[in-house]
Amino acid sequence: MRRFFNIIALAALACFNSAAALGQTAQKLPPHAPAAQNHLIGEVTAVDAATGQLTVKWDTGEVFVVMTSEKTAYRRIPPGETELDKAEQITRADVSVGDRVLVPNGVSAGPGVAARQVIVMARSAIAEQRERNREERQRRSLIGRVTAVDAAKKELTVQARSREGLQTVTVVLGEGTRLLRFASGSIRPADARQGSFAELKVGDQLRATGERASDPTRFKAEEIISGTFARIGGKVSAVDAGRGEVTVKSEETGETFTVAVGKSSALKRVTREAAEAFGQRRAGRREERRAANGSTANGSEEGTRSGERRRERAARGEGQDGARPREGGGGGNLQQLLEGLPVLTLAELKKGDTVLVTGSIGADASRLTALMLLTGDAEFLRRLQRRVGEDLRNMSPGLPGSVLGGGTGSSSDQP
Numbered sequence: 001m002r003r004f005f006n007i008i009a010l011a012a013l014a015c016f017n018s019a020a021a022l023g024q025t026a027q028k029l030p031p032h033a034p035a036a037q038n039h040l041i042g043e044v045t046a047v048d049a050a051t052g053q054l055t056v057k058w059d060t061g062e063v064f065v066v067m068t069s070e071k072t073a074y075r076r077i078p079p080g081e082t083e084l085d086k087a088e089q090i091t092r093a094d095v096s097v098g099d100r101v102l103v104p105n106g107v108s109a110g111p112g113v114a115a116r117q118v119i120v121m122a123r124s125a126i127a128e129q130r131e132r133n134r135e136e137r138q139r140r141s142l143i144g145r146v147t148a149v150d151a152a153k154k155e156l157t158v159q160a161r162s163r164e165g166l167q168t169v170t171v172v173l174g175e176g177t178r179l180l181r182f183a184s185g186s187i188r189p190a191d192a193r194q195g196s197f198a199e200l201k202v203g204d205q206l207r208a209t210g211e212r213a214s215d216p217t218r219f220k221a222e223e224i225i226s227g228t229f230a231r232i233g234g235k236v237s238a239v240d241a242g243r244g245e246v247t248v249k250s251e252e253t254g255e256t257f258t259v260a261v262g263k264s265s266a267l268k269r270v271t272r273e274a275a276e277a278f279g280q281r282r283a284g285r286r287e288e289r290r291a292a293n294g295s296t297a298n299g300s301e302e303g304t305r306s307g308e309r310r311r312e313r314a315a316r317g318e319g320q321d322g323a324r325p326r327e328g329g330g331g332g333n334l335q336q337l338l339e340g341l342p343v344l345t346l347a348e349l350k351k352g353d354t355v356l357v358t359g360s361i362g363a364d365a366s367r368l369t370a371l372m373l374l375t376g377d378a379e380f381l382r383r384l385q386r387r388v389g390e391d392l393r394n395m396s397p398g399l400p401g402s403v404l405g406g407g408t409g410s411s412s413d414q415p
Contacts, residue, residue: 040064040103047095054118056101066103068092069114076120079129090120098123142169142208142219146226149200156200158208158219170218171208173197182227184360185262185369192225205229228361230368232257233385236353236375241346246373248355251382259357260369261346268341269348270376278337278380344375354378356385 045063046055052068074095075087095101100121144160147168156171173179181195189207200206206226212219237256238247246259261267349355355375359368374381 038105044099067114072115073117079126146204172220177221178223180225186264230361231358233356239349258367265370266372267344268374269344270380272377275377275380354381356381
């Protein structure tokens with residue numbers, strides 16, 4: 001029985017690593033395993049070499065101080081493993097801040113009682129595992145827009161964006177292919193409902209999981225999540241906060257749309273300061289590109305070094321001046337901008353406000369359920385609408401912060 005509870009605890013440690021890699025919430029231990037719940041599972045936030053104390057932040061947010069002694073056994077286990085026979089013996093000196101740890105019975109131990117065992121999952125190993133998981137997901141996934149449906153062959157033609165640019169891929173469905181549809185107002189796979197081939201249509205955005213054939217233009221799908229999305233820019237003609245609805249008149253077509261705002265809808269305000277900061281950032285990037293292109297054309301080593309520095313900053317998530325993105329939208333790309341914008345409520349919207357809405361569409365094409373609604377600096381929103389409207393193929397479902405950029409677009413998909 002004790003071994004059973006240890007397996008549950010190790011599985012929880014492994015589940016946390018897997019969930020973190022997928023951007024999901026860590027799984028909780030089953031309520032019917034009280035002995036397992038006594039295990040302390042969390043991240044090391046401090047190591048006191050003099051006293052041997054480990055400060056651990058539990059997955060619930062609580063902070064525990066773990067006492068250790070010369071008799072404490074330390075074992076390091078690879079990410080994803082649930083069997084202790086795969087662990088290696090280490091010492092206290094091998095434990096670092098950022099490591100994940102499991103302390104058996106660490107919750108129930110009394111004050112001053114030294115832990116008998118500390119099981120460690122190294123931070124570096126977790127990072128490597130996450131990178132491998134990311135690469136595997138990229139290899140096995142396809143995100144794009146449906147451009148043709150062949151019901152007879154059970155095949156879809158999809159325009160997808162890869163590192164090489166836009167690519168036309170034939171998605172092949174088999175007997176076991178699982179079909180799902182994004183739920184209204186959500187791009188979370190967990191919210192997706194059962195779908196059918198008959199629901200797939202030209203213009204749909206999809207995420208497919210499966211295997212690429214030897215021919216890179218063919219993809220054998222194991223699962224497909226699809227949905228119909230639209231983006232409209234215009235002015236608010238009415239707000240019904242009680243019903244959670246906004247009426248928007250499109251500036252492009254003159255059509256009127258009813259936008260439903262739900263719990264999953266993100267409402268953000270683009271401040272003038274954020275728009276100006278992002279405009280300056282974009283202008284700086286244009287100058288950098290011109291300089292780099294000119295230097296490269298002349299065979300200048302400085303141009304090559306400049307390009308290498310830009311790539312290094314991009315990998316660190318820094319701006320052209322080496323600074324990290326600031327709260328409020330002064331970041332280096334569109335997703336960072338959107339994530340940093342101030343949140344607003346539906347009641348704060350007023351008639352006449354300029355908005356840009358990305359949402360999902362059901363049977364009624366005049367009704368959207370908002371994924372993201374932006375308001376604020378009108379000229380910035382118009383530029384953004386014009387820019388992303390040039391190529392709707394870039395609008396593939398992504399994280400909430402990237403629904404306007406499309407999740408598969410490049411840095412050129414910026415206002």
